Amino acid sequence: MAFIQQGPRLAHPLHHDRVLRAWLHATFDASERAALEADLTALGDYALLAHARALETPREEPVLTTWDAWGRRVDRIALSTTWREGAALTTRHGLLWSGQEAHARGLQRAAQFARVYLYHAASAFYTCPLAMTDGAVAALKAGGDSGLIAHALPHFLSRDADALWLSGQWMTETVGGSDVARSEVEARRDDAGRWRLYGRKWFTSAIVGETALALARPAGAGNGAHALGLFFVETRQPDGAWQDGLRIQRLKDKLGTRELPTAEIELDGLAATALGEPRHGVRKIAPMLNITRTWNTLCALASMRRALALAGDYALRREAFGGALIDKPLHRDTLAAMAAEFEAAFALGFGVARLLGEVESGLADADSVAAWRVLTPLAKLWTGKLAVRITSECLEACGGAGYIEDTGLPQLLRDAQVYPIWEGTTNVLALDVLRALEDGPAPLGAWLRAQWPVQNPDAAPVHATLDAAARWWQQARQERTRLEAGARGLALTLARCAAATLLARAAQSAGTHGDARPAAALRRFMEHGLLRLPGSAADECAAILAQD
Incomplete structure (x- = not known):
């Protein structure tokens, strides 16, 4: 019988991750670990299921249908199976609400991001809108509008999948990119005094979210970042149809994260609520960026871990030049070098996550708060670059198979390229x-x-x-x-x-x-x-x- 090489198998992401398990043991006491165990095990189980499904079924991508059969504008987006499962997993296992729970030692964020780390690689980047929703919670809290907080936060932090809202982030325009001070979308008051948005947003991640935070320039406010306002919008009417004044022009054809529906949109009078005074909008998104950049860091770690797990298992199964790859000194040295970089990145990423919880709980002293403000962008920029390098090396460690699409390996590299780009380039x-x-x-x-x-x-x-x-x-x-x-x-x-x-x-x-x-x-x-x-x-x- 002809030789057929076995592909790498994914071991249970919780039970076979010594770095994660050691961190859990060092961070939480026995009762806290016991409380986390069910969620972490379930998310690890789901990761195995999703990995097997991805290898066995054609890859699904979102599909935009602009018009129905009778000429009615619908802008309907069909989502993948994994995305349709996201709300139930989020609410059941606390991917959002657990980060807001009170904890005497400020470990609520550590517990949340342990969940995120196990879920991300299986999520088809459903974690993107979760990150933005988590960031929206921070922005709304910082804004202090009690009515808006009471209206939106119960949905953002819901434990019921049917009640869960996701938030998008509408910042990028063709004229600006990262330079949001050049934003041209305009906010105008209507006859009833309500704000309405007009213009084009060039890149809106997770357009299917029920809400979004958008930067816009109030009419007559002048130029520059200080004149921008930050606005809260709801994208859907009670019957599920899009709000008047919101049109989807197209979905983006991206290098990676292709299951994630990213859109160009046109705004023509979309109703909006200003977060406080409609000025200094860039300053008001800072609380959100601290959150989303931490999510970016932890998701980059999860992708590195997935790539290393598959490359390591392949090294056990692949025989070449008279022995298993794992027994070849140079190959073993290459894997160890990557694993050491990952372990250091893990320590930094989860260290920032823990600091975030302590800062939010008022438990961090002034020096730790100052360090957290610097470490958050540091962790994001370094882990983003490292994720690309490590996933690329892991594909190479699998030889030609690492270049073959239906092994699932190339997707890891394409998706990793997003980490140094999202939430601020390096x-x-x-x-x-x-x-x-x-x-x-x-x-x-x-x-x-x-x-x-x-x-x-x-x-x-x-x-x-x-x-x-x-x-x-x-x-x-x-x-x-x-x-x-x-x-x-x-x-x-x-x-x-x-x-x-x-x-x-x-x-x-x-x-x-x-x-x-x-x-x-x-x-x-x-x-x-x-x-x-x-x-x-x-x-x-x-x-x-x-x-x-």
Whole structure:
């Protein structure tokens, strides 16, 4: 009988993820873990089901039907099976509401993102509207409109699938992109004094959400970001039809995340409610971005973990050059290098998630709040880039099979490319880090030093790198162009130092139980280097890019 290679099999994402299980043990006490176990197990079970289904059935994508058979405008969007299952899973297992539960130690966000981490890779990016809905909760709370909060939050945090609302995020326009200050969608008062929106939004993720938060410029308000307002809209009428003034022009044909319905829309008088005074809308979306960027980080981790799990299992099943791939020193070294980077990223991502819960609960001191503001964009930008690199390496680790569509592996790479783009590209986030640093990286460095386990010999390289970053900033701040040009290198350096610090804490906790694996991952991660500061001057960049 001819040889047929076995494909990689997905082990249970909860039971066979030692990094996750060690973190759960270190973070929650026995009673808290017991309370989480049912949801986490169920989400792991669903991940296995969804993975098997994806390999056995044709891939589903959303389909827009603009007109019905009789010429009526319907803009009906057919969704995939996985998306139709999303509301029930969300409400049953607390993917949204658990993040808002009170917890004496501020661990509600840690518990929520453990759920998200297990669900994401199976969700066909249903986690995208969940992230935006979670962000909308934060924005509405910050806005302080008690009537709007009472109206929307029970739906956003519902435990009943039929009552659940999702929120979209309508920011991007053709003229602006990340530069939302150039937004042209206009808000005008009608004869009854209600706001209505007019214009075109070029990229609206999860258009099927029942609500959205939209930036718009009040008529006559002037130019610039400060003149923009933030508006809440409901997209559906009671009978399920679209609201008057909302038309879907087309669904986007994207590289990845293809199950996620992303649309271009035209607004022609869509009713809206301003969140507070219709000014400083960009400032008002900041609470939402802190949430959605954390979701982006945790989802990037989930994708990395899925790719590593499949590449690792394939290495056990594939024989080449006289033995199993896992026994080949170079292949084993390659997998270990990726796993060490992932483990450090995991420590940083879940460290930010835990900090978020402590900040929201009022349990974080001023230094921790300041560190969280910097670590949130740092974690997002670094894990976004790392997810692309690791998924690409994992496809390569599967050889030619990694390039074959119906193995399911290429989709991992296409989908991963979204992480460094959504919620701010790497460069946009790096500039955000500059603004968050204010007085430079020294305060963050002091906070990280305070987190480092006592008498750990691996601390010296991290502290030396933090000192180098502080010196670079002091020199570069004298010339704004140099500071901006080096922002990405500075951010990546600080992210790696933060990841090493939090991984060191995890290694110390595991070491007390006789588990030396996190310490080995820490040593390997630090061997890859921490320093990513730029070396090229502005004139060198100009010379490199110059054309004849």
